[in-house]
Amino acid sequence: MTDIPSTMFAVLQTGDGYSGKATGPAIADAADWLEPGEIAVPQPGPGEALIRLRMASVNPSDLHFIKGEYGQPRVKGAPAGFEGCGDVVAAGAGAEGLVGQRVAFVAASSGAWAEYVLTKAQMCIPLRPDISDEDGSAQIVNPLTAMAMVDIARSEGEAFVVSAATSQLGKLMVSLGRDLGLKPIALVRRAEAVEPLKALGAAEVLVTSDPEMGQKFATISRALKPRVFLDAVSDQTSERIFTAMPNGARWVSYGKLDAELPVLTQMGQLIFMGKRIEGFWLTQWMMTTPPADQGRVVAEVQARFADGRWKTDVSGHLPLRDVVSGLAEALKKTDGKVMITP
Template structure:
């Protein structure tokens, strides 16, 4: 590490608040510990959890960097003592527990994946957080399979566009909800089989019409609150409901008798605080199952807008405005 600089530019959260509290600062270049690598960051993804952390609602887990940023792409420039020297110089994208909004970031070696052929660093940086989240929740927790139909809320968000793309790749039909006719058009262009404008349509009735009254096999929900009983009404018998966020509240009343009668499964998860071993196992499965399809040109993430690292506040303002379609990234190096 002697050839590396002692300090770097990073984006810190001055205090909980709006996008303006994100400010460039100088930090020491972090040192990789056992099982970790140091990545010279080329691009970093911007995600809803970053916004929540900035607002003071989503603190980093113990031991994680206080800097925001959960996904990066770049080049491995150092390993911990005894680390695999073959990793040096490799172009990788990585899921991290924090610290991505910086020129250098420490990442668990097990959470690093090679940048797929034909992907830019910005496209690669848009992969880890949403791909890991969608893969685990839609394919592992909801165990969706070819020929099934899923309901995805937030159809033009990073999670939503990724869920559309991966579902299409594996032969799963998608119904998505969006907040405007324009966003519905964008979702259909990305491969959604049905896009419902929730500002003017009842998505429960739309789902019933689309499925001939049977309902969808699974729901991927980041809305929560009063959406939950409506989501359950959308499910077919033996349907699976997965919660990954609760923008409309964490508490709601549901009819347990209906859950029992129709054999519904309600589950959910968070990813950031999961162990390095869990994330490494998830990365290994994704690498073996999804990465070969990406190498064949099967799918790329929907990209919205990129901003220089120093303009992280503008990136957050765009995300909060809700006009984006797909992933927002920061250009770092």
């Protein structure tokens, strides 16, 4: 295709590999981890698509990643950023069907904060025309994770537990659970969050700092029998919740918001009560879930954005060329996502 330039502007990572630290997603200055640069536009290989960026969203995982605290190693000099939407302008063998389509995408290792993005075809989801670029650029990481994890919960019963329930993802899971006729039990840090979460669809809301939380959860657990715990925090409170859950419970960790390391106080829970501890990672889900199952989940996500049941809260737009200087400041607004535009 003749209109693809040979070089492009991109926001590049300055770190390499893992940092060996776990300080969480906060950043004081993006220049500690990122620098602007002009690099070659990548060429798609077999099964890959080249996307001209329309918009990229900023997720906590992006910040974990640039700091070297995510499950994949950084690549120095490669563009940062996981998620966005754009137009497929070129593709390798087996991915030709995507050319010309507007897609939501996850950049499998790195790359969304650039004028052009290379990723695998499995990581691209064609967008319905009635979905905005704002919704399209935050279409996968949170909504698909919410759908896939609530699917896991639904496979085990009616009630499930969600920690960090006031996060964007937590709220998606609570409202989705309610819509599906399930009973979400929400864990929050602050008492102010209780009523909004009940309004959103939580069957029960517990404040983790409440000294009677353990006793209250035990009562709720006996009554509602939650089998799945969708957990973004993964600390000792998580372990206490897990041990108070009924036989066969699954503790599904998808994040580590608290630096406290959990101690397994009761191995007998795993042995005699058939419980287990596992993780969830959307990238793995996208690479391994059969297309039919993915298709059902993706269609449901798009329907929810198209008809307005779900909406992406946007706190501001930031041009690619201002990311290094302006990202830390833009992230101070906590009422929605920062959107990056070319």
